Amino acid sequence: xxxxxxxxxxxxxxxxxxxxxxxxxxxxxxxxxxxxxxxxxxxxxxxxxxxxxxxxxxxxxxxxxxxxxxxxxxxxxxxxxxxxxxxxxxxxxxxxxxxxxxxxxxxxxxxxxxxxxxxxxxxxxxxxxxxxxxxxxxxxxxxxxxxxxxxxxxxxxxxxxxxxxxxxxxxxxxxxxxxxxxxxxxxxxxxxxxxxxxxxxxxxxxxxxxxxxxxxxxxxxxxxxxxxxxxxxxxxxxxxxxxxxxxxxxxxxxxxxxxxxxxxxxxxxxxxxxxxxxxxxxxxxxxxxxxxxxxxxxxxxxxxxxxxxxxxxxxxxxxxxxxxxxxxxxxxxxxxxxxxxxxxxxxxxxxxxxxxxxxxxxxxxxxxxxxxxxxxxxxxxxxxxxxxxxxxxxxxxxxxxxxxxxxxxxxxxxxxxxxxxxxxxxxxxxxxxxxxxxxxxxxxxxxxxxxxxxxxxxx
Numbered sequence: 001x002x003x004x005x006x007x008x009x010x011x012x013x014x015x016x017x018x019x020x021x022x023x024x025x026x027x028x029x030x031x032x033x034x035x036x037x038x039x040x041x042x043x044x045x046x047x048x049x050x051x052x053x054x055x056x057x058x059x060x061x062x063x064x065x066x067x068x069x070x071x072x073x074x075x076x077x078x079x080x081x082x083x084x085x086x087x088x089x090x091x092x093x094x095x096x097x098x099x100x101x102x103x104x105x106x107x108x109x110x111x112x113x114x115x116x117x118x119x120x121x122x123x124x125x126x127x128x129x130x131x132x133x134x135x136x137x138x139x140x141x142x143x144x145x146x147x148x149x150x151x152x153x154x155x156x157x158x159x160x161x162x163x164x165x166x167x168x169x170x171x172x173x174x175x176x177x178x179x180x181x182x183x184x185x186x187x188x189x190x191x192x193x194x195x196x197x198x199x200x201x202x203x204x205x206x207x208x209x210x211x212x213x214x215x216x217x218x219x220x221x222x223x224x225x226x227x228x229x230x231x232x233x234x235x236x237x238x239x240x241x242x243x244x245x246x247x248x249x250x251x252x253x254x255x256x257x258x259x260x261x262x263x264x265x266x267x268x269x270x271x272x273x274x275x276x277x278x279x280x281x282x283x284x285x286x287x288x289x290x291x292x293x294x295x296x297x298x299x300x301x302x303x304x305x306x307x308x309x310x311x312x313x314x315x316x317x318x319x320x321x322x323x324x325x326x327x328x329x330x331x332x333x334x335x336x337x338x339x340x341x342x343x344x345x346x347x348x349x350x351x352x353x354x355x356x357x358x359x360x361x362x363x364x365x366x367x368x369x370x371x372x373x374x375x376x377x378x379x380x381x382x383x384x385x386x387x388x389x390x391x392x393x394x395x396x397x398x399x400x401x402x403x404x405x406x407x408x409x410x411x412x413x414x415x416x417x418x419x420x421x422x423x424x425x426x427x428x429x430x431x432x433x434x435x436x437x438x439x440x441x442x443x444x445x446x447x448x449x450x451x452x453x454x455x456x457x458x459x
Contacts, residue, residue, distance in 0.1 A: 002110070004030045006328060007124055007133030009116045009274075012039020013314040014305030015139030016100055018321030022137075023107035025329040030133065031109055032116035032126050037100045040141060041314040043093055044165040049188060051089045052168075053345055055080065056195035060347070067384060080196050082173050089168070117274040121301050135300045135328045138275065138288070139321065142268035142306035150240035152264070161241060161262045164189065170261065174198050178246050178259035180238065182209035184344050186265040187225070191346045194230050201231040201257050203248055208234055213344065214356045214405040216391070221346055221407070224387060228347075270307050285309055292334040294324040302328070311340055339422045343412040348388045351415035354403030354422055357393050366396045370428070370451035372444045374408055376459040379439040385409035390448045392418075392428060399427035399452065408441055417445055428452040 011033030182204030245258035281297035287309025305317035388407035404418035
């Protein structure tokens with residue numbers, strides 16, 4: 001029997017990062033993965049969708065070329081070649097998977113391909129091999145949580161109903177796509193296919209899309225999506241899904257929406273198969289319960305990523321993997337879930353970290369709210385991307401930044417400044433004192449900080 005300091009079950013962004021960090025700290029590590037290194041994020045999630053969204057954005061920009069002084073574009077004959085788009089996506093994914101494989105070899109991590117079944121907290125069976133480890137890091141992720149809807153199961157079997165993975169494997173761009181759900185995945189795919197020419201209908205059960213996102217950003221984005229032609233229905237009740245379409249109840253009436261495909265994205269549930277012998281303590285939603293050190297109810301067993309239900313985000317999984325590995329190797333490491341950036345890759349992008357105004361007030365803070373519009377930012381105007389704003393939530397007493405919410409074309413890159421300010425317990429005065437380069441979108445952060453203190457310079 002092969003023996004290791006750490007067994008890592010799952011090779012996604014949590015598992016492979018945990019394996020690398022543990023190996024860097026001197027551990028002998030084995031990683032078990034049933035499909036491909038990189039997990040859902042790299043192979044069927046984050047990277048593929050962002051690669052495809054890049055094509056969609058470039059296509060949209062070409063169509064509006066005359067706004068930027070480019071003439072001679074025959075918009076009637078420009079189209080997206082779906083097969084070429086998919087081939088580029090696959091090339092990007094394969095390059096990154098190869099990179100992870102190289103990192104595994106570089107760090108002398110043993111990889112076992114196959115479904116891992118946990119026999120006990122120290123042993124995992126993979127195919128006909130049993131591995132022993134002093135510690136175990138579980139990173140098995142989560143899977144689609146299809147609710148009980150009349151006809152849904154049959155439509156899944158027929159291939160008419162797809163999940164996000166299925167959307168990346170389509171043979172062609174659907175003429176009409178019905179998206180059931182209004183969360184991040186649903187909205188990003190609605191953005192993608194609408195930009196590529198599909199007629200998209202998005203059906204959301206609650207009163208707005210992106211219900212967990214800062215409200216002004218979500219409502220502003222909803223207006224933008226409607227403006228580009230996406231049909232959005234909120235406050236709906238799902239009745240059934242069949243070959244005839246999606247039947248809903250909306251404003252007291254039954255309505256039917258038919259599409260070539262039906263993308264259903266209604267949440268996740270933990271992937272617990274193969275873990276039954278551990279008898280792990282689960283939370284009220286069925287996810288594995290962990291503390292800030294990523295420890296489970298079983299000594300020596302750690303759970304990271306979507307499995308623990310904290311945040312279904314690749315960067316959180318990676319950070320949790322580092323924390324788990326460092327704790328196993330004797331370092332005192334802990335995850336601060338109060339400072340987690342959340343990103344949505346729509347047009348424009350949305351990014352948030354920390355508290356919203358409503359939550360800050362609920363927690364008893366006397367808050368300052370400062371918002372600076374991109375319509376007053378030179379770089380945004382130059383790029384023709386002036387829809388959006390930066391909003392800073394700060395504590396009035398000291399000016400400490402409690403939260404930042406950005407709607408901008410590069411919001412997902414810009415949010416890092418707010419993350420670091422909050423990590424250092426910085427204030428709006430610190431942001432104001434930092435010289436921001438001109439012309440950049442990041443200047444809007446400085447302007448919002450000035451607004452929290454007194455008044456912005458350019459608005």
